[in-house]
Amino acid sequence: SQKIEQNSEALNIQEGKTATLTCNYTNYSPAYLQWYRQDPGRGPVFLLLIRENEKEKRKERLKVTFDTTLKQSLFHITASQPADSATYLCALENTGFQKLVFGTGTRLLVSP
């Protein structure tokens, strides 16, 4: 069966450290993978998209890697700040243009 797995346990880190979140998938062959941020009671906000032929993508303090052999994406936030505390979702396109399937998300807590 198809699965998108993210660590369901919250990730607690100290301000200034690098946060690394993992997204693993099975039985998908995505052309691209996306990461979103979701705050409590709000809709997701797009962060980054990485295509299957890209190994790494960066945007300011964010970095995403995509390993289609391992079927895994890693999402890094460097120099983390308390304002980065949120739930981070990975998403794959499934069967149609822009029809996304989401992982369960990992909650990140950055302590001052």
Place this chain on the structure above:
Amino acid sequence: GAVVSQHPSRVICKSGTSVKIECRSLDFQATTMFWYRQFPKQSLMLMATSNEGSKATYEQGVEKDKFLINHASLTLSTLTVTSAHPEDSSFYICSAGTGKAEKLFFGSGTQLSVL
């Protein structure tokens, strides 16, 4: 960036009533909009895909007669939860794409509580 407005943000209703949720793309035309449902601590589950001027496409297990979707224009899609019951209580989120990029823009969500 593109903005998607969703209203209301929160609604409480009695069991058996119908609730309408609106989703508008404010500064772009969205030929396709998507409706998701999210239960606490769970992922977003796609309910249906809404195309302007045509019938919505529902995901397996979603009752189309219960969740009525209308995409009347390129900037407006509505979801009506008919004869709502407590098990319909959830966070409903819409999203829209510009058609030019793969990323989606999401509304702020509607928390539905059915008493």
